[in-house]
Amino acid sequence: NHKKEMRAKNKRYNLTIDPKASKLLKAKTALEEALKHQELELYCQPQIKIRTGEISGVEALIRWNHPELGQIKPQKFIPVAEQTDSIISIGEWVLRQACLQNRTWQDMGLPNLIMSVNLSPLQLKDTNFINLVESILGETKLAPQWLELEITEKAILANTEIAHQVLQNLRQLGIHLSMDDFGTGYSCLNHLPKFPFGTLKIAQSCVQEITEKPENIAIISAAIALGNSLDLRVIAEGVETNKQLKLLENLDCREAQGYLLSQPLNYQEATRFLEVYQHQKVSC
Ligand code: C2E
Ligand code: MG
Ligand code: MG
Numbered sequence: 251n252h253k254k255e256m257r258a259k260n261k262r263y264n265l266t267i268d269p270k271a272s273k274l275l276k277a278k279t280a281l282e283e284a285l286k287h288q289e290l291e292l293y294c295q296p297q298i299k300i301r302t303g304e305i306s307g308v309e310a311l312i313r314w315n316h317p318e319l320g321q322i323k324p325q326k327f328i329p330v331a332e333q334t335d336s337i338i339s340i341g342e343w344v345l346r347q348a349c350l351q352n353r354t355w356q357d358m359g360l361p362n363l364i365m366s367v368n369l370s371p372l373q374l375k376d377t378n379f380i381n382l383v384e385s386i387l388g389e390t391k392l393a394p395q396w397l398e399l400e401i402t403e404k405a406i407l408a409n410t411e412i413a414h415q416v417l418q419n420l421r422q423l424g425i426h427l428s429m430d431d432f433g434t435g436y437s438c439l440n441h442l443p444k445f446p447f448g449t450l451k452i453a454q455s456c457v458q459e460i461t462e463k464p465e466n467i468a469i470i471s472a473a474i475a476l477g478n479s480l481d482l483r484v485i486a487e488g489v490e491t492n493k494q495l496k497l498l499e500n501l502d503c504r505e506a507q508g509y510l511l512s513q514p515l516n517y518q519e520a521t522r523f524l525e526v527y528q529h530q531k532v533s534c
C-alpha cells in the first residue's frame with residue numbers, strides 16, 4: 251500500500267524510481283566509501299615451479315573487509331563494481347597497491363618477482379589506461395618487467411580490435427600479459443599466437459577435469475603443449491591435490507597455483523612466505 255502511494259506520488263511529480271537503479275546507486279556509494287575508508291585489501295597467492303618448488307610469481311587478489319559483513323570475495327562485488335563504473339577507480343587502487351607492495355619487497359632485498367594483477371574488460375576499454383599504468387610504474391619506481399596483467403579470454407573476445415591494440419601498447423611498455431581462465435567457455439587456440447601473451451593460465455575447471463574426466467586430458471595436454479611451444483609460462487590454476495599436481499607435471503605443465511601450494515595470503519603472511527621460501531623449496 252505504501253509502495254502504491256509512493257508510486258502514485260512519483261507519477262504525480264513525473265518521477266520514476268527504478269528500484270534496480272537505486273540499488274546500484276547504493277552499491278556505487280558503498281564501493282566508493284570502501285575505497286575511501288581503506289576497506290579494500292590485496293591478498294597474494296604464490297605461483298610455484300613444479301619441478302623445483304621455487305616461487306615463480308604471485309597473483310594479487312582483492313578482498314573487501316566490510317565493517318559489518320566481514321570479508322567479501324571479489325566475485326561478490328567486482329561484477330557490481332563493473333556495472334557502476336567503480337571498477338575504474340578500484341582497478342587503479344589495485345594496480346597502485348600491487349606495484350607498491352612489489353616495490354617494497356624488492357627494497358627489503360627479497361628476490362624480484364613478477365606480480366600479476368587481474369584486469370576488468372572495462373579497464374581495457376578505458377582510453378586513459380595505458381597512461382595510468384605508465385604513471386603508476388613511474389610513481390612506484392617499479393621496473394615494468396615485474397608487472398603482469400591478467401585478462402580473460404572472454405574479455406578479449408568481447409572486443410578483439412581494441413584489445414589487440416591496447417595489449418600491443420601495454421606489451422611495448424615492457425610489462426607482461428597473461429591469459430587468465432584458459433579453457434572456460436569458447437577457447438580458441440588460434441587466438442593465442444596473435445596476442446602478445448607471455449603467460450597462459452589453465453582454468454581451475456580444467457585442472458579438476460584432469461582427475462574427474464580423464465577423457466578430456468587430451469585437450470588439456472594440447473593446450474599445455476601449445477603454450478610450451480609458444481614459449482609461454484603455462485600455469486595451472488586451482489591445484490588442490492597431489493594427484494592433480496603429478497598429472498600436470500606429466501603433461502609437461504611447469505608451474506602451478508592453488509590451495510595445495512598456498513592459499514592467497516595477506517601482506518604480512520605473503521612477506522613471511524617469501525622470506526622463508528627464498529631459501530627453501532615449497533613442498534608439494
Ligand atoms: P582468478 O583471477 O582466476 O583468480 C583465481 C581464484 O581462484 C581466486 O579467487 C583464488 O583465491 C582462487 N583459488 C586459488 N587456488 C584455489 C584452489 O586451489 N581451489 C579453489 N577452489 N580456488 C582457488 P578469488 O580471490 O575469490 O578471486 C576470484 C576472481 O575475482 C579472480 O579469478 C578474478 O577474476 C577476480 N578478481 C580478483 N581480484 C581482482 C582484481 O583486483 N580486479 C579484478 N578486476 N578482478 C579480480
Ligand atoms: Mg573465490
Ligand atoms: Mg587471475
Ligand code: MG
Pocket residue numbers: 430431451453454487
Ligand atoms: Mg583464473
